[in-house]
Amino acid sequence: MDSQKITCIILLVLSTIAILACLVINFEPWIIYGVAIFGIPLLILSLGLLTMAKPEPEDAEERVKEPFTGY
Amino acid sequence: MNLMADILINVIIAFLAGSLLLGLHRKVMARVQKRPGPPIVQHLIHSLKFFFKETAFPKTVSKPFYIGIVFILALVWVVGVIVGPVAHDSLLILFGVYAVYKIVEHNSGSSSGSPYGKLSCVRAVLSAATELPLFAAIVFVYLKTGSMNIGNIIAYQSAHGPLVLSIPLAALMFFMLIITKSPYSPFAITKDKALISGFETEHFGFLRGFMLFSESVAWYVMLWVFLTIFFGPLNPVGYLIGMIVITFITGFINATTPILSPNHSVMTQITIGAICFFGTVVMIFTGVVA
Numbered sequence: 001m002d003s004q005k006i007t008c009i010i011l012l013v014l015s016t017i018a019i020l021a022c023l024v025i026n027f028e029p030w031i032i033y034g035v036a037i038f039g040i041p042l043l044i045l046s047l048g049l050l051t052m053a054k055p056e057p058e059d060a061e062e063r064v065k066e067p068f069t070g071y
Numbered sequence: 072m073n074l075m076a077d078i079l080i081n082v083i084i085a086f087l088a089g090s091l092l093l094g095l096h097r098k099v100m101a102r103v104q105k106r107p108g109p110p111i112v113q114h115l116i117h118s119l120k121f122f123f124k125e126t127a128f129p130k131t132v133s134k135p136f137y138i139g140i141v142f143i144l145a146l147v148w149v150v151g152v153i154v155g156p157v158a159h160d161s162l163l164i165l166f167g168v169y170a171v172y173k174i175v176e177h178n179s180g181s182s183s184g185s186p187y188g189k190l191s192c193v194r195a196v197l198s199a200a201t202e203l204p205l206f207a208a209i210v211f212v213y214l215k216t217g218s219m220n221i222g223n224i225i226a227y228q229s230a231h232g233p234l235v236l237s238i239p240l241a242a243l244m245f246f247m248l249i250i251t252k253s254p255y256s257p258f259a260i261t262k263d264k265a266l267i268s269g270f271e272t273e274h275f276g277f278l279r280g281f282m283l284f285s286e287s288v289a290w291y292v293m294l295w296v297f298l299t300i301f302f303g304p305l306n307p308v309g310y311l312i313g314m315i316v317i318t319f320i321t322g323f324i325n326a327t328t329p330i331l332s333p334n335h336s337v338m339t340q341i342t343i344g345a346i347c348f349f350g351t352v353v354m355i356f357t358g359v360v361a
Contacts, residue, residue, distance in 0.1 A: 022075035029074060033153060036078045041145035044281060045138070052277035053125040060127065 004049065012046040015039040074157075081156045082149060082288065085295075089287030090115035092294070092318045096254060099322030118287065121280025129273060131184025140179045141278050144285040147171045151292040155299070159222035162209050165296060166202075169248075172289070173199055176261050180270035191269035194260045200337045201251045201258065204244035204344035211241040211351050212300055221299060228303035235301040240347040240354070242301040246317075247343055249293055253321040257328040258336045294318075 018035045021027075027035075054060075094111040101108020128134055151168045154160045173195060180192030213219055215238055216227040228234060235242045251258040262269040274282055291314070298305055298313040305313065331339060 019075065019079070023073055023079075026073070032074045032078070036075060036153060037146055037149055040079070040082060040149050041142050044145060044284065045142050048122050048277040048281055049138075051122050053123060055125055055127050 008046040008049045011042055012050065015043040015046065019043065078149075078153060078157055081152050085148075085152050085156070085288040085291040086118075086284055087115065087287075088314070089289070089291035090118055090283075092314055093254060093287055093290055095315065096318050096322045096325075099319055100255060100326040103323055103326035114283065114287070118280050118283040121275075121283065122277050124276040124280070126276025126278065129184060132273060133182045133184070136178065136182040137273075138278065140175055140182055141274065141281050141285075143171070144175045144179070144282060145288075147175065148285050148288040148292060152288060155221065155292050155296050159220070159225065161219045162212065162221060162224075162296075162300070163219050165292075166206060166209055169202055169205060173202065176270050179274065180261075183270070183273035185273045187266040187268075187272045188270050191261045191263075191266050191272070194263075194266075194333055195270065197333050197337055198251075198258070198260055200340045200344075201248060204340065204347065205248045207344060207348045208241045208244040208248075211238050211355075214355070221296075224300050225304050233301060233303040238351055238354070240350045242297075244344055244347045245297050245301065247340060247347075249297060249317060250321055250324060251340065252289070252293060253325055255325045255330075256321075257325065257331050258340060259330060260333045260336050263330055 015038075018039045022032045022035050022039075055062075091111060091114070094109070094114040097114065098108045098111050128137065147168050151165060154164045154168070176195035176198075177192045180188035180190075180195065183189075209219070212224060212234060215234060216224050218224060218227070224234070231237070250256055253259075254262075262271070266272070271279065271282060294314045294317055295310065297317070298310055302309075302313060330336075
């Protein structure tokens with residue numbers, strides 16, 4: 001398993017736990033705002049990096065070779 | 072209601088409503104141009120579909136920044152939802168949100184390594200002129216109501232009537248911002264089709280889906296703030312009707328107006344902003360408005 005996948009799983013679990021904790025326990029508002037501001041985007045980012053499809057190994061090099069330079 | 076539940080519900084509403092309104096915007100533009108156009112739900116479907124699309128990170132990108140900037144884009148609009156619909160807090164924080172959005176446009180383009188992204192990032196600096204009328208509009212709202220707090224502004228309007236009647240030119244300045252931020256706007260110089268997709272060109276697959284999510288939330292927050300600070304206390308039906316009407320108006324304007332060149336775009340925005348600014352000053356000091 002590559003390091004990006006491991007990092008994403010850890011971030012996904014942490015952000016989910018933080019959001020669920022705020023749903024169950026009544027923390028101070030500033031804590032909830034902090035968790036929401038960082039936790040919601042982090043949850044979506046880590047989930048997306050896990051769900052996105054990866055290029056086939058033989059196509060991988062071609063995909064990252066150069067930036068988009070027009071049609 | 073639990074505060075986190077309130078925030079989550081508002082973020083989901085902002086995403087769903089924003090996506091559908093942006094879909095409606097494309098539909099209106101298409102109908103004006105005598106095309107059938109995509110279904111209204113297309114923007115929403117695109118946002119979700121991109122989460123499962125093949126994504127690769129080009130060699131030329133600055134990877135932490137390239138991914139991080141998409142995260143920051145979502146972060147600033149979650150702040151927008153919290154400051155606006157959830158907490159009814161200060162307009163100054165929202166002004167800060169727009170300032171950071173400008174930085175996101177700039178850095179998203181520069182982190183990509185694409186010449187189109189870099190040119191768009193330069194234009195993002197020019198288009199900061201958009202934020203000047205917004206700041207002026209906020210100043211007039213403060214002068215009129217004596218507060219920057221959205222909750223206090225709503226209370227003021229319940230007692231004295233909607234601000235759009237007393238400072239209409241300030242409302243027009245804010246509306247200019249809405250036109251600027253709407254898709255295919257004549258002032259959208261950072262996303263000019265000559266630059267492919269501007270600062271978003273190199274963000275494809277999941278990262279584009281994440282950006283579409285943030286843009287949907289941004290559109291909803293912008294319309295919510297405009298309706299709240301100029302049209303007084305509204306119920307959910309009032310917000311819905313207001314948002315649909317504004318989306319229709321911007322759709323008509325954008326469908327019939329070609330994109331301006333960067334210098335014309337900036338000069339037009341500054342000129343309209345200046346006319347509205349001095350017009351409002353004259354209206355206040357000559358007693359045209361109470």
